[in-house]
Each structure stands twice: as C-alpha cells, then as structure tokens.
Amino acid sequence: MKTACFDGKQMKYVQNYPYPKPEESLVKVNLAGICGTDLEILGGYMEYRGILGHEFVGTVKHSDNSNLVGKRVVGEINVGCNECDNCKKDLQRHCPNRTVLGILKRDGAFAEFLSLPSENLHVIPDSISDEQAVFIEPLAAAFEIKEQVSLNPEWVVAVVGDGRLAQMICQVLKLSCSNVTCFGKHQSKLKHMKKLSILTKIGIDSLSHQFFDLVVEATGSNSGFTDTMKLVKPRGTVILKSTIASRENLDLTPTIVNEITLIGSRCGLFKPAIDALATGMISVDFMIDSIYPLENFSDAIEHAKKSDTFKVFLKP
Amino acid sequence: MKTACFDGKQMKYVQNYPYPKPEESLVKVNLAGICGTDLEILGGYMEYRGILGHEFVGTVKHSDNSNLVGKRVVGEINVGCNECDNCKKDLQRHCPNRTVLGILKRDGAFAEFLSLPSENLHVIPDSISDEQAVFIEPLAAAFEIKEQVSLNPEWVVAVVGDGRLAQMICQVLKLSCSNVTCFGKHQSKLKHMKKLSILTKIGIDSLSHQFFDLVVEATGSNSGFTDTMKLVKPRGTVILKSTIASRENLDLTPTIVNEITLIGSRCGLFKPAIDALATGMISVDFMIDSIYPLENFSDAIEHAKKSDTFKVFLKP
Numbered sequence: 296m297k298t299a300c301f302d303g304k305q306m307k308y309v310q311n312y313p314y315p316k317p318e319e320s321l322v323k324v325n326l327a328g329i330c331g332t333d334l335e336i337l338g339g340y341m342e343y344r345g346i347l348g349h350e351f352v353g354t355v356k357h358s359d360n361s362n363l364v365g366k367r368v369v370g371e372i373n374v375g376c377n378e379c380d381n382c383k384k385d386l387q388r389h390c391p392n393r394t395v396l397g398i399l400k401r402d403g404a405f406a407e408f409l410s411l412p413s414e415n416l417h418v419i420p421d422s423i424s425d426e427q428a429v430f431i432e433p434l435a436a437a438f439e440i441k442e443q444v445s446l447n448p449e450w451v452v453a454v455v456g457d458g459r460l461a462q463m464i465c466q467v468l469k470l471s472c473s474n475v476t477c478f479g480k481h482q483s484k485l486k487h488m489k490k491l492s493i494l495t496k497i498g499i500d501s502l503s504h505q506f507f508d509l510v511v512e513a514t515g516s517n518s519g520f521t522d523t524m525k526l527v528k529p530r531g532t533v534i535l536k537s538t539i540a541s542r543e544n545l546d547l548t549p550t551i552v553n554e555i556t557l558i559g560s561r562c563g564l565f566k567p568a569i570d571a572l573a574t575g576m577i578s579v580d581f582m583i584d585s586i587y588p589l590e591n592f593s594d595a596i597e598h599a600k601k602s603d604t605f606k607v608f609l610k611p
Numbered sequence: 612m613k614t615a616c617f618d619g620k621q622m623k624y625v626q627n628y629p630y631p632k633p634e635e636s637l638v639k640v641n642l643a644g645i646c647g648t649d650l651e652i653l654g655g656y657m658e659y660r661g662i663l664g665h666e667f668v669g670t671v672k673h674s675d676n677s678n679l680v681g682k683r684v685v686g687e688i689n690v691g692c693n694e695c696d697n698c699k700k701d702l703q704r705h706c707p708n709r710t711v712l713g714i715l716k717r718d719g720a721f722a723e724f725l726s727l728p729s730e731n732l733h734v735i736p737d738s739i740s741d742e743q744a745v746f747i748e749p750l751a752a753a754f755e756i757k758e759q760v761s762l763n764p765e766w767v768v769a770v771v772g773d774g775r776l777a778q779m780i781c782q783v784l785k786l787s788c789s790n791v792t793c794f795g796k797h798q799s800k801l802k803h804m805k806k807l808s809i810l811t812k813i814g815i816d817s818l819s820h821q822f823f824d825l826v827v828e829a830t831g832s833n834s835g836f837t838d839t840m841k842l843v844k845p846r847g848t849v850i851l852k853s854t855i856a857s858r859e860n861l862d863l864t865p866t867i868v869n870e871i872t873l874i875g876s877r878c879g880l881f882k883p884a885i886d887a888l889a890t891g892m893i894s895v896d897f898m899i900d901s902i903y904p905l906e907n908f909s910d911a912i913e914h915a916k917k918s919d920t921f922k923v924f925l926k927p
C-alpha cells in the first residue's frame with residue numbers, strides 16, 4: 296500500500312509498504328489530520344519510527360465484527376494488553392504495555408490502510424462530514440477534562456492558547472461554565488471564539504493575575520506553563536494539556552505556595568465527542584484549513600507548521 | 612529584647628533588638644523549633660531579612676483578648692490583610708498581602724518575644740508539653756493534606772522522605788488509610804514508623820514503580836520529585852509538600868501522559884493538629900532531639916543541618 300513513512304530523520308513516500316496486521320479490523324483511510332503531536336514526533340518526540348497520524352476517518356474493509364464492515368468509522372488510538380489492572384478498569388489509555396496509533400509501536404493513519412482492534416472503532420453518523428470526523432480524536436481529548444474535573448458552573452475559566460485544541464477546549468468548558476476567556480496570540484484565530492460568547496484576550500495583563508478558578512494550558516509552547524501559573528487563583532486548578540510545556544525548566548514553587556492543583560490530561564473517550572459533533576453542540580468547520588493528497592505530505596507538513604494555520608488534512 | 616537576627620548573610624545575636632508591634636498580642640517565647648524552611652532561608656530562600664523562626668510555644672503577656680493573657684499558646688503563622696477575597700473566605704494563608712512569621716515581612720520566634728494578632732493564637736491544653744507544642748505548626752501542615760484530598764481508605768499510599776514532616780504525614784495518612792509506606796534514606800530514622808505499622812523502605816525498587824494511588828513528596832531534596840513520579844500510578848495523586856523540590860529542572864511529561872494530579876500543599880489549620888497531640892493520636896516525642904539556649908543558635912543550626920537529626924529547639 297501507499298504511505299508516507301518516517302525513518303527518524305525524514306518522511307518518505309513509499310509505494311509498496313506492507314499491509315497492516317491481518318488479525319485486526321482493516322480500515323481504508325478516507326482522510327487524516329496533521330496534529331501538533333505529529334510535528335513534535337518529526338522533531339524527535341517519543342523517538343517514534345514508522346507511519347505517523349492518529350486523527351482519521353475511514354471505511355472498514357475487514358473485521359471480526361461483521362456489523363462494522365463497510366461502515367464509516369473513527370478509532371480510539373490506544374490499544375491495551377487487556378490483561379493489566381488498567382485495562383481491566385477500561386483504562387487502556389494507561390496500559391503500560393499499550394501501543395498508540397501513529398505514536399507508539401503502531402503504524403498510523405498517513406497511509407491507504409490502517410488496522411485497529413474492532414473494539415477501538417466507532418461508527419459515525421452521516422450528519423458528521425469526513426472533515427469534521429477527523430476532529431473527533433482531539434475533541435475527545437478536550438472532553439477528557441470533564442471526565443477528570445467536576446466543573447463548577449460558577450468558576451471563572453481561562454484557556455491559554457488559541458490553536459485547534461485550545462478552541463475545542465474553550466467550547467467544551469463553555470458547555471458547563473458561563474465565564475470562559477481564551478488567551479491567544481493571534482487576533483485572526485480568535486474571531487470564532489467571540490461569536491460563541493467566549494471572551495478573548497491577546498497577552499496577559501496584570502488584571503488577569505490570579506483571577507481564574509480553572510486554567511487550561513493548551514499552547515503547545517514553552518511559555519504556556521508560566522502564563523498559566525500567573526492566571527490561576529491560589530487553591531485553583533490547572534489542567535495541563537500540551538506535553539511540550541513540560542520541557543522547560545519549570546519552577547513548581549508557586550504550585551506549592553499557592554496550593555494549586557495541577558492535573559495532567561491526555562486522550563479521552565470518543566462517545567461524548569461524536570455526540571457533540573452530531574448534534575452541532577461543538578463547531579469545528581471554522582478550523583478546516585486545507586486538504587493535500589498524501590503524496591504531497593511534505594507541503595502539507597510545512598503548511599501545518601505555520602502559526603496561523605488551522606487543520607491541515609492528508610487524503611490517501 | 613534578645614534575639615538572633617539574620618542580616619541576609621549570617622545570623623547575629625542581638626541584645627537590644629526593638630520589641631515587637633504593640634498593637635498585636637505580645638507573646639513571650641518559651642521554646643522555638645528549627646525547621647527545614649529556616650535552613651533554606653539561611654541559604655537565600657524568600658530573600659528574608661530579620662528574625663527567623665515560625666514554630667514556637669509561648670506565654671501571652673499583653674493582648675486585646677483578655678482571655679489570652681497569661682495563657683500558653685501556639686500561633687498560626689500567616690497574617691492576612693482581612694480585606695481581600697481570600698481573607699474573607701478565611702484563607703489568610705493565601706492573602707496576596709500577607710506577612711508570615713519569620714518567613715515574610717514579619718519577625719519570628721528566635722527571640723524573647725514575638726507578636727501576632729490575637730485571632731492567630733490558640734491556647735493549648737496542659738496535656739501537651741512545650742516540646743510537643745512546637746510540632747503543632749508542621750503537624751498542621753501534615754493535616755492540610757486531609758483538607759485538600761478526600762482520602763480513600765482503600766488507597767495504597769507512599770510518603771517519600773523520612774524527615775520530621777514526612778513522619779508526621781505518615782501518621783496523619785495512617786489515620787485514614789491502612790496501607791502506608793514511608794520511603795526513606797536512613798534506617799535509624801524509620802524505626803518509629805515500624806512501631807506504628809507503617810511500612811518502610813530504603814530506596815525505590817522496581818516493584819514499587821507505578822504502584823501507589825497517592826504519593827506525598829516530603830523529602831526537602833531535589834531528587835524527591837523524580838522518585839515520587841516513579842511511584843505514582845497512572846491517574847494517581849501526588850501531594851507536593853517541600854518547596855525545595857521545585858528548583859530542579861523538572862519534567863512534567865509523565866504528569867500529562869499518565870494523567871497525574873499534582874497538588875501543592877503548604878500550611879494548615881491548627882485545630883486538628885492540637886486535638887491530635889492532646890489525645891495522643893499522633894506521636895512526636897521520638898522526634899525531640901536537643902534544646903539549645905538561644906545564644907548558642909550557631910551550634911543549634913549546625914546540629915539541625917545534619918541528616919540524621921530530628922527536631923532541634925532554641926530556648927530564649
């Protein structure tokens with residue numbers, strides 16, 4: 296099959312890459328999304344080698360579950376061992392022996408076909424377009440916050456970052472909390488937030504210091520953590536969404552002195568994300584940027600790296 | 612009055628230091644404790660200048676509250692502005708304008724007298740000795756964990772560190788959770804923990820990796836955070852108790868990937884600590900090391916710095 300494969304140094308277009316595992320469901324990829332994590336992997340994160348891509352929508356070609364064959368699906372990206380304590384608690388996302396689609400020991404979606412266990416696949420309704428469906432994986436990560444924190448409707452909430460994940464998080468939090476502010480760097484990116492009655496700010500002024508009950512760090516940049524710690528109230532809660540923020544020389548002193556709760560947050564369950572897109576509760580269309588054929592992956596990656604870009608797609 | 616005062620470089624014995632604020636309750640210090648934070652301040656932490664010491668027991672000489680005069684008291688160390696939002700919620704500990712006894716803009720307990728607002732003082736029962744009473748401030752910090760986290764009795768709990776605070780934390784957690792392990796470095800220090808049915812370990816073996824639901828970092832050392840992150844289960848909770856751990860080049864990636872909750876924890880309310888000592892629920896006598904006259908502060912500090920020392924006291 297055709298794919299764009301990463302050898303640890305660069306991505307290369309390969310025409311005759313072996314087909315994925317025959318014992319799993321085989322999915323023909325309709326459309327895949329380029330995510331910030333993909334760009335980090337290309338920069339060395341996770342030391343991953345193989346086919347990248349973990350945001351996709353596709354059509355099931357073969358499966359042990361005959362109800363799935365021919366259906367349009369998205370897929371949860373973590374595959375657990377199904378034997379450890381975490382898997383028994385349905386937390387395959389935290390299985391120590393897990394593989395992760397396009398991230399850890401499992402070929403991903405920048406290819407004609409991928410494979411996943413049938414239990415990872417979710418059939419999506421016709422009301423969700425292919426482009427929208429690619430947002431289900433990151434939208435699930437945004438909904439994960441609601442799994443981890445009991446949101447108080449009275450809370451004054453901030454999201455640091457104006458990228459795709461940040462804007463989905465803003466929308467998810469707005470479902471529970473009326474006062475949500477998005478702190479960004481690009482006026483052009485924040486336009487849609489204003490339409491959704493989400494407050495927007497460029498930069499952090501002194502009035503915002505220690506003002507927020509809940510702050511979500513979703514910048515994907517090194518300065519995000521410092522900004523986040525400025526915004527949160529003593530005894531407030533911080534959600535850490537972007538792994539890149541972890542590489543800085545961090546100072547946890549304010550965390551201790553101000554008794555902040557920091558919560559690391561990663562992948563989420565797909566069900567609430569699918570429901571939210573199907574009912575139009577969350578909008579993602581404004582974040583659709585451009586679609587490239589898979590063989591033009593190189594142009595697509597360069598485009599995705601630009602700071603004012605929303606979602607870039609690859610079509611195998 | 613006589614005091615040992617810190618000028619930013621060294622502590623000096625001063626015979627005629629001015630008496631503390633006349634508008635507050637005046638307390639004659641019976642006994643003060645040397646804490647790890649004092650040693651950090653002498654090393655530059657908080658850039659504090661003045662009289663150190665925030666663990667004390669004393670006798671009230673003057674007060675606007677006549678019920679306090681002549682009584683033996685301990686005192687909460689944070690003094691708020693009583694006007695900000697935090698003070699109105701009785702969180703003077705988080706007032707942005709606060710002073711802190713012997714730590715921030717307020718002379719401390721290494722002196723003949725100190726002053727605090729009468730509402731900061733707690734009369735202690737005769738059943739608590741002077742030496743025991745000095746432990747009330749750090750014991751309150753241990754009880755603070757119960758204020759912040761709803762402890763599940765089924766949780767498997769670890770405390771990293773074998774110092775005074777760590778051993779009080781072990782005892783406080785043991786009141787709620789049956790399975791508590793203290794990870795230390797000194798076999799001699801861990802003896803008393805064993806008597807209290809607290810498990811003890813020297814060093815971290817691979818069997819302990821990702822084994823604990825709750826881990827408290829109370830080492831006061833730079834390696835404590837790394838060890839703590841090894842011990843905690845995915846989706847587990849970490850309590851950060853020692854500010855020194857914050858100075859390292861920390862990597863928060865495991866926090867995010869494993870969805871750990873990190874909770875900064877500092878000072879606590881005195882009431883549960885006083886009750887626990889009065890009823891003998893928590894034992895501290897085994898941690899009484901030695902008492903020095905205030906003028907011998909220099910020997911006392913050197914003694915307190917040794918790694919196998921428990922609590923060293925100064926008697927004005």
